[in-house]
Amino acid sequence: MGISMIRHRCALSHAREIITFSRYCVALAVIVHCMLTAPDVQARDLQIQGGPGGGHFRSQCSNGYIVGVYLKTGGWVDSIGLKCASFNAAQRRFDQPPWNMPYHGGPGGSPKEGICPGGDRYASSIMFGYTHKDDRPVFVDFVELTCTPLAGGAPNKICLDSGSACTSVRVGGHYSGKLLHSFVQTCSENEAATGIHGRSGAYLDALGLICGPKPPILPTQASNAPSGKPLKALGKKTSKATAKDDVDIHEGPGGQFKIIGMMRQGTTASVLGRHPDGWLNLKLDVASGSGWVAADHLTTD
Structure with a gap:
């Protein structure tokens, strides 16, 4: 066998190895992407409620819990973002300060934020109100977060509104003067809020809560x-x-x-x-x- 033929076969063999390795890398990248973007198998999605518009979004606290929210608001809510914190089991508290997840919604509006006080409270429930048009919900008008103490006791509420308070039904909403209606979503006793999903475009159209296992309080x-x-x-x-x-x-x-x-x-x-x-x-x-x-x-x- 000539030297040129041997070199040719070696080149072909090397090329096959490169192609095989490239395919392996692509497959590995796809697997990693799926692992990173797939929802937590322990998470429980509550139903998305609200207006019909907007594209779907999903936002979860990575290895953490919702301890607050931040909004951009004008006549109604333009966008929403989560404030998340990891749980420190040794201290039986949430690490401070919380980190922000990206906004979902439009770029307009003025910023507002609310954080559960004390460092030992987590978001357990959310109430969100909507503007109405033709007796149908359209855009989110306010968000009220319920913060529950890990060790038990009375919860407190944080209201973030667009100027008309957090109330379930009122006359003269911002949109066409229709009634404003609200939805309440609550995690179970053994769960805590770990994320939200919904629909958004130029404004925040619809919301749903994501619940996961509540962090355990270790005995001391x-x-x-x-x-x-x-x-x-x-x-x-x-x-x-x-x-x-x-x-x-x-x-x-x-x-x-x-x-x-x-x-x-x-x-x-x-x-x-x-x-x-x-x-x-x-x-x-x-x-x-x-x-x-x-x-x-x-x-x-």
């Missing part, structure tokens, strides 16, 4: 205390503490204890004691006269 040493009885404060020292943001007041030194109130941003209180897990016992305006607040939400003198 503090949870061995008798139920409903806070542990004795350790290392007492007289000082003052000021809330850096709105933060929940607990009955005991830990997120698993009952929430008995909220310490508003800028409030200053006397420190009655400390717990080594990172909680301060403060003299506060609550029924018991005192409560426990996470130290990372406080500044002390």
Whole structure:
């Protein structure tokens, strides 16, 4: 066999190897793309409700949970984006600050945002109202988020509207003076909101909630205390503490204890004691006269 023939066969063999490797790379890229873009198998999509217009979108917190939303609004809602946070199991809180997912909708409107307070609340429900035309919903007019404490207790609501408040039905909506109607979507007791899907174009046309498993609260040493009885404060020292943001007041030194109130941003209180897990016992305006607040939400003198 001549040298030229051997070289020719070697070139053909090398070319086949390159083609095979290229096909492998393309196949691998397709698999990775499907894994990254496929919805979480544990996620549960609630029905999309609202107006008929717009193209479909889907937005999910990657390995996180919804702790807020941000909008662009004018006469109604132009676009919506999620504020997401990962859950810190060791601290039994959501990492701060949350990150933003991209907007979905049109470029117009003025920005508004709302975040669940305290660092231990997640979005469990959403109410969204619509403008109407010819007795049909058209565009989203407001979004109201329900924030639920992980350890239980009363939820709070965050209203983001286009100037007319978050109300279920009212006369004189922005669109053709028709009645404004709202939809409410709620995750189950063992779920938390992890995303949204819907339709949008120049404005936000329709919405649906995506629910996933609620983050578990791991037991801590503090949870061995008798139920409903806070542990004795350790290392007492007289000082003052000021809330850096709105933060929940607990009955005991830990997120698993009952929430008995909220310490508003800028409030200053006397420190009655400390717990080594990172909680301060403060003299506060609550029924018991005192409560426990996470130290990372406080500044002390």
